[in-house]
Amino acid sequence: MYKEILKHVTSKIELTEDEQLEFIGILSEQRIAKRQFLIEPGQTVDCEYYVVKGCLKAYYLDEGGNKHIIQFAVEDWWISDFEAFFGNLPAQLYVEAIEDSVLLGINRDTLETLYKRISKFERFFRIKTTNAFVALRGRILSSLQKSNKERYLEFCQTYPEIEKRVPNYHIANYLGIKPESLSRLRKEMF
Amino acid sequence: MYKEILKHVTSKIELTEDEQLEFIGILSEQRIAKRQFLIEPGQTVDCEYYVVKGCLKAYYLDEGGNKHIIQFAVEDWWISDFEAFFGNLPAQLYVEAIEDSVLLGINRDTLETLYKRISKFERFFRIKTTNAFVALRGRILSSLQKSNKERYLEFCQTYPEIEKRVPNYHIANYLGIKPESLSRLRKEMF
DNA sequence: AGCCACAACTAACATATATCAAGTAATTCC
DNA sequence: GGAATTACTTGATATATGTTAGTTGTGGCT
Numbered sequence: 001m002y003k004e005i006l007k008h009v010t011s012k013i014e015l016t017e018d019e020q021l022e023f024i025g026i027l028s029e030q031r032i033a034k035r036q037f038l039i040e041p042g043q044t045v046d047c048e049y050y051v052v053k054g055c056l057k058a059y060y061l062d063e064g065g066n067k068h069i070i071q072f073a074v075e076d077w078w079i080s081d082f083e084a085f086f087g088n089l090p091a092q093l094y095v096e097a098i099e100d101s102v103l104l105g106i107n108r109d110t111l112e113t114l115y116k117r118i119s120k121f122e123r124f125f126r127i128k129t130t131n132a133f134v135a136l137r138g139r140i141l142s143s144l145q146k147s148n149k150e151r152y153l154e155f156c157q158t159y160p161e162i163e164k165r166v167p168n169y170h171i172a173n174y175l176g177i178k179p180e181s182l183s184r185l186r187k188e189m190f
Numbered sequence: 191m192y193k194e195i196l197k198h199v200t201s202k203i204e205l206t207e208d209e210q211l212e213f214i215g216i217l218s219e220q221r222i223a224k225r226q227f228l229i230e231p232g233q234t235v236d237c238e239y240y241v242v243k244g245c246l247k248a249y250y251l252d253e254g255g256n257k258h259i260i261q262f263a264v265e266d267w268w269i270s271d272f273e274a275f276f277g278n279l280p281a282q283l284y285v286e287a288i289e290d291s292v293l294l295g296i297n298r299d300t301l302e303t304l305y306k307r308i309s310k311f312e313r314f315f316r317i318k319t320t321n322a323f324v325a326l327r328g329r330i331l332s333s334l335q336k337s338n339k340e341r342y343l344e345f346c347q348t349y350p351e352i353e354k355r356v357p358n359y360h361i362a363n364y365l366g367i368k369p370e371s372l373s374r375l376r377k378e379m380f
Numbered sequence: 381a382g383c384c385a386c387a388a389c390t391a392a393c394a395t396a397t398a399t400c401a402a403g404t405a406a407t408t409c410c
Numbered sequence: 411g412g413a414a415t416t417a418c419t420t421g422a423t424a425t426a427t428g429t430t431a432g433t434t435g436t437g438g439c440t
Contacts (some may be wrong), residue, residue, distance in 0.1 A: 122195035133323045137326060177397075368429085
């Protein structure tokens with residue numbers, strides 16, 4: 001259960017046996033069935049979640065009630081309403097399981113106290129956020145400067161796992177295009 | 191000269207007089223004239239820069255030689271080729287002054303040693319990156335889910351300073367649309 | 381003043397995506 | 411296994427943005 005996340009963390013910082021145990025100690029396992037919500041708008045978001053197993057999506061509904069998918073997550077990814085989590089604000093997003101999933105939650109306050117005891121963890125989460133920042137930056141560039149066909153191709157190459165496991169209309173939504181348009185792009189491509 | 195950046199840092203973490211002096215000690219002032227480059231592709235990027243005064247843009251040239259603006263920066267912002275800076279990779283971006291500018295550079299290695307002496311700074315930069323991450327996330331949402339007209343309006347509201355100081359064709363480029371299209375949108379808006 | 385370079389605007393046409401409507405294929409559920 | 415639901419595809423038309431080309435406006439320079 002904890003093997004994956006320990007590998008994930010120790011790829012960035014070295015941890016003694018004791019530190020590993022201490023880290024595991026602050027994780028809370030959470031299981032969630034397909035179509036169930038991990039987070040709903042208005043809730044307080046105390047945790048960010050590491051995905052051990054499964055597949056989830058984060059989205060919000062706009063004024064017109066249209067769904068907008070912001071993020072998918074599968075094994076070895078993190079998910080939450082990060083804006084709410086970091087800012088200690090009420091959630092604006094739904095986080096919903098696309099498949100039955102197993103998660104490890106980290107509580108913000110518990111994490112803060114861990115930072116104070118072992119500052120290496122502050123380092124880990126700084127590095128993790130920095131990497132996420134760089135990845136997001138790449139997504140912006142691609143969203144602004146590439147055609148939808150290129151972006152879909154890029155999506156398939158970057159997230160082959162997700163492309164296989166998630167229905168096309170979800171992917172279209174994530175890319176910000178209509179399912180009909182995605183269908184046409186796919187037709188032109190193969 | 192250091193007043194602004196100290197205010198900027200101490201808004202997130204508390205610093206003693208000594209710590210403030212130590213922080214100032216690692217900053218290197220850099221002045222750069224309009225149309226000069228702070229960073230050019232291929233260079234190693236050892237610093238990220240706090241803008242004390244002036245206005246800059248970060249962009250790259252694609253395979254076809256087309257310019258793509260990624261970021262503007264004015265007073266109290268940070269700029270660099272962050273991907274190169276964080277990853278210790280050769281620069282891919284140009285960072286060019288749009289106006290005569292005054293910057294404070296922080297060297298990555300010097301910063302790392304500062305982290306080890308005073309871990310509060312690791313905290314500051316984690317928070318700063320986290321905030322940047324959340325802001326970028328907002329930009330993605332707006333780039334994917336809003337019309338160009340809405341995005342231009344949002345840009346004007348979010349960065350009124352930049353809208354005033356930067357020519358329209360730069361803003362069009364940043365928004366990922368053609369100057370002609372921006373001109374049409376402006377005509378429809380007013 | 382007059383010229384030049386550059387930025388912004390306008391118009392006509394081309395292309396891409398959205399929208400609306402229908403039909404087909406695949407899943408889910410009893 | 412069959413009905414109902416959900417996902418995907420296709421076609422006709424509307425809308426938005428890109429493309430190309432030409433015009434206007436502005437500021438700097440001699």
